[in-house]
């Protein structure tokens with residue numbers, strides 16, 4: 001946890017459980033989840049499909065309320081969590097009828113900020129998001145990587161300190177994904193936000209994180225929390241090194257996957 005202070009957690013889940021009650025059946029999505037994220041920490045969450053990862057985010061943002069347990073932000077339980085965290089959902093959800101700039105300024109527009117100022121601030125950040133000159137483009141003509149960067153810029157534009165990113169690189173090819181991982185880590189060095197990041201990819205989970213939280217299959221429970229004590233800045237070549245391999249093996253074990261048959 002390099003550079004992370006031992007302060008009050010930015011975010012804390014205390015014995016959180018969530019069951020969805022449908023007309024014919026109920027689904028227990030999360031059971032007794034306790035975890036925390038420290039200020040400026042980068043925590044990745046990994047777990048099988050359906051283990052409740054997106055549900056966890058919906059709880060933290062306040063879109064859902066847990067049946068049991070508490071969610072604390074900066075040490076206190078706030079009634080309205082929606083204003084405290086920025087959320088990038090699993091699909092980018094860029095509005096097709098708005099240009100890149102129009103999409104990116106949306107959070108500020110909703111917050112009632114002055115539009116010219118919002119546009120100026122967005123334009124200032126666009127080069128760092130690889131979007132310079134693309135203000136007037138519409139999402140459907142962008143590459144997958146650009147769409148993700150635009151969605152990410154929109155998330156950052158909300159100005160909130162804590163970012164929840166739900167598989168932001170999930171739909172990308174392997175090369176673009178690796179480029180964006182490094183881009184995100186570079187950006188994080190200057191943004192210094194607190195990041196909770198969902199992924200299905202064990203390499204990505206280790207590569208980005210200060211800590212990895214492993215969820216079990218449904219109902220999701222915290223199977224393990226792994227500290228990643230690799231130095232920063234990270235470099236892609238670290239993925240081939242023994243220390244990295246040991247962490248990945250530990251992660252695969254926690255996920256119940258046989259690390260000697262890691263074909264995919």
Ligand SMILES: Nc1ncnc2c1ncn2[C@@H]1O[C@H](COP(=O)(O)OP(=O)(O)OP(=O)(O)O)[C@@H](O)[C@H]1O
Nearest residue numbers: 020027029047048049050051052053054055056218
């Ligand atoms: N609004 C809802 N109503 C009913 N059931 C839901 C709802 N949202 C999620 N679920 C159920 O809760 C379980 C966990 O879903 P969730 O989307 O959180 O999983 P996930 O870990 O994000 O999966 P994936 O990796 O595929 O994105 C699933 O069985 C899902 O069907």
Ligand SMILES: [Mg+2]
Nearest residue numbers: 053054055090
């Ligand atoms: Mg999900």
